[in-house]
Amino acid sequence: xxxxxxxxxxxxxxxxxxxxxxxxxxxxxxxxxxxxxxxxxxxxxxxxxxxxxxxxxxxxxxxxxxxxxxxxxxxxxxxxxxxxxxxxxxxxxxxxxxxxxxxxxxxxxxxxxxxxxxxxxxxxxxxxxxxxxxxxxxxxxxxxxxxxxxxxxxxxxxxxxxxxxxxxxxxxxxxxxxxxxxxxxxxxxxxxxxxxxxxxxxxxxxxxxxxxxxxxxxxxxxxxxxxxxxxxxxxxxxxxxxxxxxxxxxxxxxxxxxxxxxxxxxxxxxxxxxxxxxxxxxx
Amino acid sequence: xxxxxxxxxxxxxxxxxxxxxxxxxxxxxxxxxxxxxxxxxxxxxxxxxxxxxxxxxxxxxxxxxxxxxxxxxxxxxxxxxxxxxxxxxxxxxxxxxxx
Numbered sequence: 001x002x003x004x005x006x007x008x009x010x011x012x013x014x015x016x017x018x019x020x021x022x023x024x025x026x027x028x029x030x031x032x033x034x035x036x037x038x039x040x041x042x043x044x045x046x047x048x049x050x051x052x053x054x055x056x057x058x059x060x061x062x063x064x065x066x067x068x069x070x071x072x073x074x075x076x077x078x079x080x081x082x083x084x085x086x087x088x089x090x091x092x093x094x095x096x097x098x099x100x101x102x103x104x105x106x107x108x109x110x111x112x113x114x115x116x117x118x119x120x121x122x123x124x125x126x127x128x129x130x131x132x133x134x135x136x137x138x139x140x141x142x143x144x145x146x147x148x149x150x151x152x153x154x155x156x157x158x159x160x161x162x163x164x165x166x167x168x169x170x171x172x173x174x175x176x177x178x179x180x181x182x183x184x185x186x187x188x189x190x191x192x193x194x195x196x197x198x199x200x201x202x203x204x205x206x207x208x209x210x211x212x213x214x215x216x217x218x219x220x221x222x223x224x225x226x227x228x229x230x231x232x233x234x235x236x237x238x239x240x241x242x243x244x245x246x247x248x249x250x251x252x253x254x255x256x257x258x259x260x261x262x263x264x265x266x267x268x269x270x271x272x273x274x275x276x277x278x279x280x281x282x283x
Numbered sequence: 284x285x286x287x288x289x290x291x292x293x294x295x296x297x298x299x300x301x302x303x304x305x306x307x308x309x310x311x312x313x314x315x316x317x318x319x320x321x322x323x324x325x326x327x328x329x330x331x332x333x334x335x336x337x338x339x340x341x342x343x344x345x346x347x348x349x350x351x352x353x354x355x356x357x358x359x360x361x362x363x364x365x366x367x368x369x370x371x372x373x374x375x376x377x378x379x380x381x382x
Contacts, residue, residue, distance in 0.1 A: 014284065018284055018289070025292065029295075029299040029319055032299075032312070032316065032319060033299060033300075033302060033303030033306060033307060033312070041311075045319060048296070049322060052326055055289065055292075055326060059286070059329045059333045060333055061329045061332065061333075061341045063345075064344055064348075067345065067348060068325075068348070071348055072318075072348070075352065076355050079355060079359060080355075083362060084311055087311065087362060087366045106305030107302060110298050110299070110302030111298075114298035117294040117297065118291060121287070121290050126287045127287075128334070129285075129334045130335060135337050140338075144338055144341060144342060144345070147342050148345075152342055155346060159349045159350070163352070163353055166352075166353035166354075169356075170356045170359075170360040173363075173364050174364060
């Protein structure tokens with residue numbers, strides 16, 4: 001491995017690795033900014049970060065490669081996912097532009113910036129790569145430790161102070177002191193009676209033949225789904241399944257089946273087909 | 284393959300991240316794009332460390348990771364408290380420091 005890291009020009013294996021994984025990394029990065037749901041963005045970013053960890057390893061930064069996986073994909077991305085779960089329920093990106101033409105301007109700015117960076121890199125003379133053969137000779141971690149605890153020791157100490165401050169800051173920011181007593185169940189019910197709406201508990205979600213799930217709205221007597229029966233979170237996510245049309249369709253399928261069984265005996269093998277299609281519609 | 288290609292890849296990732304910060308409105312996704320930019324910088328540092336044959340670039344990348352971890356903790360806490368007060372994680376809604 002150290003011989004590989006020491007090489008001036010990368011080996012063929014590294015080239016293949018670079019082109020395959022680099023493509024995926026760029027796709028992941030594009031997915032981060034283009035996918036609509038925050039969870040999908042987070043997952044594509046995690047993929048990109050894992051690939052970057054592989055690139056660190058290929059560049060002879062063995063310690064950083066492992067730290068990248070543990071800290072970035074392990075800790076930071078999971079923190080992101082937790083916050084997406086807390087916050088992202090109603091946090092769908094609005095597609096309406098608040099500033100007219102901002103998106104195209106942003107894309108143009110990005111393109112210009114990218115061209116600037118790439119042309120700058122193209123003009124720089126970066127031909128000699130020394131490789132990390134001598135620097136990593138005593139081991140990558142040992143080399144890093146020698147630097148951290150001698151040259152960069154003050155920066156290292158200050159980093160520790162920064163981490164402690166960040167921890168305290170996060171606790172202060174998210175901590176909420178309860179300034180009033182939590183209302184008891186009795187008080188809540190009295191309040192409901194006083195306000196005069198929803199005296200009984202909220203209606204249960206629909207339990208509808210083979211569907212016994214909380215994401216199916218209960219049906220009102222006229223067959224329309226009732227919003228009240230489904231949990232607020234599912235409503236915010238738009239994950240409510242509508243089965244209000246299904247009663248009619250099931251009835252139709254039942255009638256058809258009965259008709260086929262009574263009337264046309266020989267054509268029974270074909271009878272299962274419309275029924276199968278019905279099942280697909282129900283899903 | 285010339286190892287300079289790592290620098291081009293990092294430039295590309297940084298550009299994508301910067302464009303994402305400008306395009307997206309969801310605060311969490313904007314934050315993820317900032318992380319992408321930091322990661323691209325780290326890749327540059329590691330590639331330059333290989334180019335110069337010493338470990339200082341890796342040390343700086345390591346410090347970047349630590350600072351990024353601290354930044355994420357505080358930033359996500361800010362997003363959560365913003366969401367509590369405004370019931371929205373859109374950066375457009377947070378135009379005032381207080382409600």
